[in-house]
Amino acid sequence: MSRGLVRSDAGLLEYESWDLPQAAARTYPHASAEDLYMLMNWFSLAFLFDDQFDANSAGHAERVTAVAQEMITIPFRPPGSLPDVVCPITEAWAEVWSWLSEGMSESWRNRFASSWARFLAAHSHEVRLSAAGVQLGLDDYVALRRITVGIHHSIDAAERSRGFEVPVQVQAHELMRAMRNAAADAIAYMNDIHSLEREERRGDPHNLVTVLRRDRGWSRQVAIEEAVRMTNRHLNLYERLESKMPELCDELGLDADGRRSVDMGVEGIRNWIRGNYDWALSTGRYAEAKAGAAAEAERKGQGAVDDLLPPIGTFEGPLK
Template sequence: MPRGIDLHIPFPRRISRDVDRARDQHLHWPRSHGLLDTEEAIRRHAGARYAELAARFYPDAVGDDLDLGVDLMSWFFLFDDMFDGPEGEDPTRAGALAESITRILGPPAAPSEAPVVQAFCDLWRRSCDGMSPQWRQRAAEHWRTYLSGYVVEARHRQRGLMPTVEEHLLLRRETIGVYPTVDLAERIGRFEVPEHVYADGRLTAMRHIAAEVDTIHNDLCSVEKEEARGEIHNLLLILERRRRCTRAEAVEEMRRMIRSRTERFLVLEAGLPGLCDSYRLTQPQRVSVHRFADSLRSAMRGDYDWAEQSGRYAPENIRREQETAS
């Protein structure tokens, strides 16, 4: 991310008190599933500090619950990096990989030798523990949409189609991974938002804001890497080309986009007591709604704080990856 950019993320920093323990052992799970098969892959994964990311997304989680969050973050980024290669350029290959994972979401789980699929099977099993059929159905649908988005992106790359700003934000809402991440916040926190309330337009708008804020921030962080490999799914690059603006102007526009969204989020959040009243929710249900809103806050603030210390976007690591690829 261009240095010295102050983004408007008006939520407090938070991190799990169990982060040190989680950090010390977070490589075990991806290694046990064959997702880190070289010393260089292990080094890069450790340097990205995914345990810290999970500890910020789930700041109240400890023990096994935090470990589940850490493993989810490991899987997300390892899966995403697969699309830097042939899968990301070929819709057929992208579709086959997505379909192999999608089959796990419905009974019975399909056996597969692919490590990324086996790892997801383990994540899905642990995520569903203790959750209602309604939650499982909703979470599965979010995963299906997330996976199908990678196929759409591969189709765009194959055809050389750079999306518009609006198309990009709509697609990246699905592929940024915020919806499955906050679904898991319910599982980790052992609460569920009633489905009729979850579908309310106000909560839907808050989810969209969180996904778009993380998308905009992620595109700022990853622009150097994505520009170098000719990526078309990056908001900064889209703004430069579509609106014929300078990089500084594009960055400033992205700052404005984040500010307007977080300010809107705060307005919507202030209306949650009224939303709960309108649905005549019980006290436990009201607590669930507010905890869900807090998980959206953590998704925005946690991503921002993590990126400051993660090696994933460090210029020297990006250059090393480029040299390795060439």
């Protein structure tokens, strides 16, 4: 609470119910205790910012966009630079990025920053769609959801958590890109199933089950069953693609160290698929029923218990 990321007792109770230490430990099981602490801090600012996207008050999209643009910019500035748009989220990200990028190559930093930028830009687009009352069809939704799920940069962070890097020629290969996309899709659909009740309470139209119901005219149960089938199809696709990785290593002529890095990279993807699933089963973030301030915020369309964004109309120059 001293950093301003949580501003009320009710907000603290809601935050603690998410159990983000478990999320970090399950998705990055090989990280040291020190690195897990900072990964949890990253999860904290990211999840708290994610909830800021869900409000629907006047001018909210502009506030979200201003902070998202600042968070996109931070990794491309000299290390230690202070944010221009100052709020708890941007200050926390500037600190976490200094740690997260430490010891990693310029290639890795650019890859992570690019994935992070696409994720935040897609979220900003999504909040503007909501503000305009636009409802996406299935094809447009799944294309956007692949980015807003935030898995690509999360997979990149698995390399930082173990101090290795997947060779650039592997990352650039079509097979690796397809694997990462299949994993992102599967995790996105699982997340939408787990979070369905939460997003229904909030009236959030950006959920696979909700989109299937609207796009296909199906019942809630039929839409859930199709979402499960879509998840399984992408998990099966991921497994088929992963089985081809040894052939890719042969094709590229990787040495033993390169192959070991590829194996750890693949393991990092698998840890995210399984770890995210296990955490989602127990976290209070996706609880079917909410009470107190969290339920009240959802009912009022506030999204988050605490408002962490700068005031509207104050984005020119540093904010205090």
